[in-house]
Amino acid sequence: MVKLYFSFLILSGLIPILISLNYFRKKNDLSILPIFLWILIRLISDLIVYINRGNSSSVYSPFIHVAVLIESVLLINFFLKNSEKNKYGVLLYIIPFLVFIFETQFFSSIFQTIQIAVLCYNSLTVLLMLFLIFNQNTYTNKHISFIKVLFLYHANSFVYFVFIKQLRENLQLMQIIYPVFLFIVVSLNITISQIIWSKSKN
Amino acid sequence: MVQVKELAILILIVSLLIFILSFSIIQFAKKNRKIQELSEQLINEEKVKNEIEKLEIALATQETERSQIARMLHDDVGAILSLAHKNIFFIKKQANNGIFEHQSIDLTGEFIQESINQLRRINKGLIPHYLLKFGLVKALERMGKQKTDTLVDSFIFNAHLPDKLILSDQIMTQYFYITSELITNLIKHSYPTNIEMNLNLENGVLILKIQHNGIALAQRDFNNLSKDSDSLGLVNIRYRLEVIKGEISFFRSKTLGFIEIHTKLNN
Numbered sequence: 207m208v209k210l211y212f213s214f215l216i217l218s219g220l221i222p223i224l225i226s227l228n229y230f231r232k233k234n235d236l237s238i239l240p241i242f243l244w245i246l247i248r249l250i251s252d253l254i255v256y257i258n259r260g261n262s263s264s265v266y267s268p269f270i271h272v273a274v275l276i277e278s279v280l281l282i283n284f285f286l287k288n289s290e291k292n293k294y295g296v297l298l299y300i301i302p303f304l305v306f307i308f309e310t311q312f313f314s315s316i317f318q319t320i321q322i323a324v325l326c327y328n329s330l331t332v333l334l335m336l337f338l339i340f341n342q343n344t345y346t347n348k349h350i351s352f353i354k355v356l357f358l359y360h361a362n363s364f365v366y367f368v369f370i371k372q373l374r375e376n377l378q379l380m381q382i383i384y385p386v387f388l389f390i391v392v393s394l395n396i397t398i399s400q401i402i403w404s405k406s407k408n
Numbered sequence: 409m410v411q412v413k414e415l416a417i418l419i420l421i422v423s424l425l426i427f428i429l430s431f432s433i434i435q436f437a438k439k440n441r442k443i444q445e446l447s448e449q450l451i452n453e454e455k456v457k458n459e460i461e462k463l464e465i466a467l468a469t470q471e472t473e474r475s476q477i478a479r480m481l482h483d484d485v486g487a488i489l490s491l492a493h494k495n496i497f498f499i500k501k502q503a504n505n506g507i508f509e510h511q512s513i514d515l516t517g518e519f520i521q522e523s524i525n526q527l528r529r530i531n532k533g534l535i536p537h538y539l540l541k542f543g544l545v546k547a548l549e550r551m552g553k554q555k556t557d558t559l560v561d562s563f564i565f566n567a568h569l570p571d572k573l574i575l576s577d578q579i580m581t582q583y584f585y586i587t588s589e590l591i592t593n594l595i596k597h598s599y600p601t602n603i604e605m606n607l608n609l610e611n612g613v614l615i616l617k618i619q620h621n622g623i624a625l626a627q628r629d630f631n632n633l634s635k636d637s638d639s640l641g642l643v644n645i646r647y648r649l650e651v652i653k654g655e656i657s658f659f660r661s662k663t664l665g666f667i668e669i670h671t672k673l674n675n
Binding site (some may be wrong): 322336340341357358361362364365366369372376378379382385386 | 412413414416420421422423426427429430431434440513669
């Protein structure tokens with residue numbers, strides 16, 4: 207069953223990657239590069255977890271910590287590219303690094319399951335995307351579809367990561383909840399693929 | 409198992425609620441944007457409507473003025489000049505017969521003089537009556553007070569001109585109209601609450617300074633505006649300044665805006 211879930215997860219993650227590559231080949235536009243890299247990092251971290259599924263979580267946890275850090279940086283970059291110029295905007299990059307250091311050095315360790323960083327990453331992304339959605343000048347932005355999808359996804363995955371400890375400790379609970387989360391991830395990948403596909407068609 | 413199911417249901421319900429909430433936020437932002445767009449559209453339509461009304465009024469005023477000038481030229485000057493023309497024709501006819509009409513020549517001279525006087529009267533009629541009667545200082549003070557009466561909190565006017573100074577009609581008229589246009593523009597576009605106007609003579613240069621606390625233009629802004637804009641007011645200011653060989657300067661500080669008009673007066 208786990209194999210099936212991961213197959214779904216990885217296959218659905220491959221679709222936007224392939225469509226993005228096709229987009230880059232067709233159009234000389236790198237504005238979706240942060241999104242592409244974000245999907246790629248997610249896919250790589252999913253693959254690492256899949257490969258090491260038989261091992262203890264301490265084997266792949268460092269990768270997850272770093273992946274979440276890179277994902278945060280990429281989405282902050284996407285936010286800054288799509289928001290009005292602000293000289294203090296670059297300070298946002300400090301937040302994920304601070305959280306990473308705090309969690310890996312003081313709160314827990316890099317070999318333990320990620321908790322704080324992933325919650326901060328989700329809530330920060332929700333806030334940044336919400337800011338873009340409500341900002342009048344960026345609402346007409348060409349990436350508004352990405353912004354909406356990222357907002358919806360991170361708002362929902364936040365709930366999943368709030369209960370991640372209980373889920374990891376209880377296999378029965380995981381068996382009920384994970385398909386729902388998987389459905390959300392697959393929907394995200396398909397929606398992003400569809401957005402990039404329609405962009406490459408225009 | 410029961411506990412697990414309860415927790416699962418709780419997670420799913422929270423997820424569903426979060427999804428509904430996020431989706432509602434997106435829809436709300438979308439509607440909010442639509443309302444904003446509609447409001448902006450309505451404001452723009454209203455602005456265009458107001459501009460058209462203003463233009464219509466300006467055109468009607470210009471037409472009325474032109475009709476009045478045409479009527480005065482036709483009735484007063486035209487009539488006298490046609491009489492003078494007839495007299496010249498009569499003098500020429502008599503001269504061909506060897507008769508020298510001295511009286512008619514005098515009369516023609518009188519007609520021409522009368523038409524010159526009439527033209528002066530018409531010309532003076534185009535200059536504000538108050539300006540001619542009371543001079544530039546009083547006219548500027550009155551105009552400033554009238555225009556800013558209920559629209560700004562304070563309007564101060566100071567003039568320090570020598571008693572013996574006599575300004576030409578040309579300088580007075582152009583200064584008056586330029587200042588009038590500037591005050592109108594200030595009230596329309598800069599939204600000041602305080603305006604201070606000073607008229608001074610320094611080393612033979614007549615200087616009018618306007619200081620205000622509204623949105624201020626820099627010299628570059630004015631140059632760009634008067635270059636790019638087809639506004640009749642700005643074109644008129646530039647034309648009037650050329651007539652009196654004057655200059656206009658705009659500058660601003662953190663809180664105030666300054667406009668200065670200066671012209672070198674002839675002895």
